[in-house]
Amino acid sequence: MSHRSGPKSRFWPLGRGDGGVPVPLLVPAVLAVGFLVLPLVGLVVRAPWRELWPALASPGVGTALRLSLVSATAATAVSLVLGVPLAWVLARSRVRGRPLLRALVTVPLVLPPVVGGVALFLVLGRQGLVGQWLFETFGLTIPFTTTAVVIAETFVALPFLVISVEGALRAADARFEDAAATLGADRWTTFRRVTLPLVAPGVAAGAVLCWARALGEFGATITFAGNFPGTTQTMPLAVYLALQSDPEAAIALSLVLLAVSLATLVLLRGNWLGRAGVTP
Amino acid sequence: MSGRRAARRLVPAVLALALTGCGSGGAAPAADGAPTGTVTVFAAASLTGVFTELGDQLAAEYEGLAVQFTFAGSATLATQVLQGAPADVFASADPAQMDRVADAGLPQGSPGVFAGNVLEIAVPAGNPGDVGGLADLADPDRTIALCAPQVPCGAAAERLFAAAGLTAAPDTLEEDVRAALTKAQLGEVDAALVYATDIRAAGGDVEGIAVPGAADVVNEYPICALAAAPNPAGAAAFVDLVRSADGRQALAAAGFRTP
Numbered sequence: 001m002s003h004r005s006g007p008k009s010r011f012w013p014l015g016r017g018d019g020g021v022p023v024p025l026l027v028p029a030v031l032a033v034g035f036l037v038l039p040l041v042g043l044v045v046r047a048p049w050r051e052l053w054p055a056l057a058s059p060g061v062g063t064a065l066r067l068s069l070v071s072a073t074a075a076t077a078v079s080l081v082l083g084v085p086l087a088w089v090l091a092r093s094r095v096r097g098r099p100l101l102r103a104l105v106t107v108p109l110v111l112p113p114v115v116g117g118v119a120l121f122l123v124l125g126r127q128g129l130v131g132q133w134l135f136e137t138f139g140l141t142i143p144f145t146t147t148a149v150v151i152a153e154t155f156v157a158l159p160f161l162v163i164s165v166e167g168a169l170r171a172a173d174a175r176f177e178d179a180a181a182t183l184g185a186d187r188w189t190t191f192r193r194v195t196l197p198l199v200a201p202g203v204a205a206g207a208v209l210c211w212a213r214a215l216g217e218f219g220a221t222i223t224f225a226g227n228f229p230g231t232t233q234t235m236p237l238a239v240y241l242a243l244q245s246d247p248e249a250a251i252a253l254s255l256v257l258l259a260v261s262l263a264t265l266v267l268l269r270g271n272w273l274g275r276a277g278v279t280p
Numbered sequence: 281m282s283g284r285r286a287a288r289r290l291v292p293a294v295l296a297l298a299l300t301g302c303g304s305g306g307a308a309p310a311a312d313g314a315p316t317g318t319v320t321v322f323a324a325a326s327l328t329g330v331f332t333e334l335g336d337q338l339a340a341e342y343e344g345l346a347v348q349f350t351f352a353g354s355a356t357l358a359t360q361v362l363q364g365a366p367a368d369v370f371a372s373a374d375p376a377q378m379d380r381v382a383d384a385g386l387p388q389g390s391p392g393v394f395a396g397n398v399l400e401i402a403v404p405a406g407n408p409g410d411v412g413g414l415a416d417l418a419d420p421d422r423t424i425a426l427c428a429p430q431v432p433c434g435a436a437a438e439r440l441f442a443a444a445g446l447t448a449a450p451d452t453l454e455e456d457v458r459a460a461l462t463k464a465q466l467g468e469v470d471a472a473l474v475y476a477t478d479i480r481a482a483g484g485d486v487e488g489i490a491v492p493g494a495a496d497v498v499n500e501y502p503i504c505a506l507a508a509a510p511n512p513a514g515a516a517a518f519v520d521l522v523r524s525a526d527g528r529q530a531l532a533a534a535g536f537r538t539p
Contacts, residue, residue: 118466126423127467143468144423144451222459226452227428233453240455244355245376245430 040258047255048248055252060229060238065256068234071146072214075153079161079210084203087165088191092174102166109159116155117223124151124224148225149232153214161203161210168202169195208268215261316344319514320366322357323349324373324501325458326397329481330534331371331522337530338521345514353456354378354432361386361506368515371503371522373397374432378502387504388512394523396498396537399436400476401489402464409470414440414491417471420449425463425472428453432499433460437473439497461486475499477535498537 021029048055055061089095090102108116124131124142134140142148176198180190196203218236225232227241235257242250319338323331328351335347350357350367358377361370362384370387371394372378378391403411409422417424418441426448427434434453441448454460457474464472465485479488503522505515521527528538 118462121466121468125466125468141423222455223462226425226463227454228450228452237455241428241430241453243359244353244428244455247359 043251043254043258047251051248052252052255055249056256060233061253061256063230064233064235064238064253065260067146067149067230067232068215068236068257069260071149071153071234072157072211072217074150075157075214076161076207076211078150078154079158079214080203080207083158083161083206083210084165084196087162087169088195090162091166091169092195105159105162107159108156113156113217113219113221114223117152117220120148120152120155120220120224124148143224144226144228144232146225146231149221149234152220152224153217156217156220157210157214160213161206164206164209165199165203168199168206171202172198204268208265212261212265215257313513314342314345315511315513315517316342317511317514318346318348319368319511319518320348320350321369321371321518322361322365322367323351323369323371324354324357325351325456326373326475326477327351327371327501330477330530330536334521334527334530335518337526338518342517345517347514347518364508366510367506368509368511369503369505369518371501373499373501375500375502376432378504381504381506386506386508388507388509388515389504391502391504392523393500393539394503394527395501395531396539397475397477397501397535398494398498398537399433399440399473399491400479400494401491402461402472402474402479402482402486403470403489404464404467405485405487407487408467411471411489413489414444414446417441417473418446418449422449422470423468424448424450425452425454425460425469426450427457427460427473428455431456433457433473433475436497436499440473440491440494443493443496475535480535501536 086105090098090105095101111119121128121131121143123129124134126132126135126141126143131142134142142151172195176194177190180194181187185193216236217234218240221232221234222237222240227233227237235253239250239253239257242253321331321335328349331349331351335349339345339347350360354372354374354377357367357370358372358380361367361381370378370381372381372391375393378387381387382391401411401414401417403409409416411417411422416422417426426437429435429438433456437448451469452463454463454472457478460472461474461478461482463469464474465482471489473491476488476490476494479486503519505512505519509515522531531538
């Protein structure tokens with residue numbers, strides 16, 4: 001879209017102007033694309049195209065897909081509300097123990113999601129630290145509800161957003177904030193009027209990453225939220241269970257999830273992120 | 281200085297490791313025809329306890345023989361075997377998954393049923409949901425975990441409810457029997473319908489309630505050695521042990537039904 005004009009490269013035969021890719025970068029990049037895309041090609045090639053429509057038309061698929069999209073979006077919204085402030089604290093504040101805090105935030109990234117699901121039980125389950133009180137006081141149970149799906153997905157996806165936004169904050173020029181401060185803005189105003197617009201592309205990229213991770217979430221969800229059509233059965237769970245009895249149907253379902261997530265990501269990249277200036 | 285000394289000591293050790301490593305996968309029987317090397321057994325997750333015990337028994341019987349297990353859901357294992365996983369033995373908790381492997385012509389000989397499992401109700405210790413029988417699992421007010429109908433324990437549960445003329449009221453349909461049991465162990469459900477052997481293996485965390493009619497819905501476990509087994513002698517030895525009197529005794533002690 002926005003084509004920057006620059007001096008023509010005389011060194012890289014493969015491209016012209018800014019589009020040139022040095023060979024030492026091109027070869028690994030092509031390998032990387034192959035590595036990531038070939039398994040998807042395998043899915044497409046092996047897909048039972050004839051059985052695709054019957055598989056897609058079954059009412060369970062629409063329900064699971066809708067639940068997936070709704071819960072991933074809700075998890076992303078919660079992550080934005082909680083994660084952007086946390087990223088600011090990690091990048092800008094002088095709170096003590098930030099290295100420890102940062103390590104704690106990344107724990108869900110290394111924790112096997114199934115363990116994350118058990119951990120959520122131990123806190124929010126009927127017998128959990130907080131869950132028991134909720135149950136006895138309000139008669140409220142969280143596991144096996146759609147809320148549990150959103151909680152499990154947020155637990156797993158939030159760190160992706162926090163790390164992206166923190167990186168963007170660190171890369172942003174803090175002198176704009178200093179200038180705002182010298183002009184009399186308090187830190188909250190500075191955050192809203194200067195910092196946030198400055199790192200908007202980073203926030204958007206983090207949100208997309210967070211949404212994608214939430215959409216594909218399996219382990220924590222099936223452990224903490226269980227699996228029930230219409231309430232807690234998201235697409236990844238439906239795919240996994242289909243795999244147990246009908247691998248062809250599982251491939252068909254995977255393709256649906258793939259198509260929907262790809263379409264969403266391409267659309268966002270083109271319209272939202274592109275305009276925000278992440279992609280030239 | 282010390283680095284070089286350490287390296288000098290390390291080289292023979294690494295060499296020895298590499299040599300034994302090369303040898304362990306081999307199928308060559310010892311001079312007297314006894315199986316050696318490593319036997320790789322792919323077995324349904326519910327067999328974890330009893331097969332580990334039988335594996336130790338076999339390794340004690342034959343010097344130079346090691347038994348290595350992969351325990352997972354039968355469908356996952358069947359897929360891996362079909363994709364060419366280097367397994368010697370496949371033991372399934374579901375005849376349908378064994379059929380997938382048999383249809384591809386992979387077993388050595390025809391698979392045989394070596395055990396059966398029946399469903400039982402698992403409740404958290406102390407039975408907080410006051411569950412008395414199968415009818416309580418049809419009560420929407422209780423929190424109930426069943427297996428998903430796509431996996432063997434779920435299919436058996438469906439048949440059990442149908443035979444009893446009840447409509448189950450599950451809150452979650454778990455991906456395998458261990459996941460259903462975990463929900464009961466954590467006290468997050470009032471009851472879960474799992475295998476009798478799982479309740480036995482869980483110890484004191486859960487209590488079992490026998491279900492009348494469960495004996496009519498036996499889940500059968502077939503086993504076979506694989507034709508492409510890297511270690512055919514070891515595979516035959518393991519299958520023989522499972523089907524021997526010793527094997528049946530161990531299975532019965534774990535709560536399985538034996539033929």
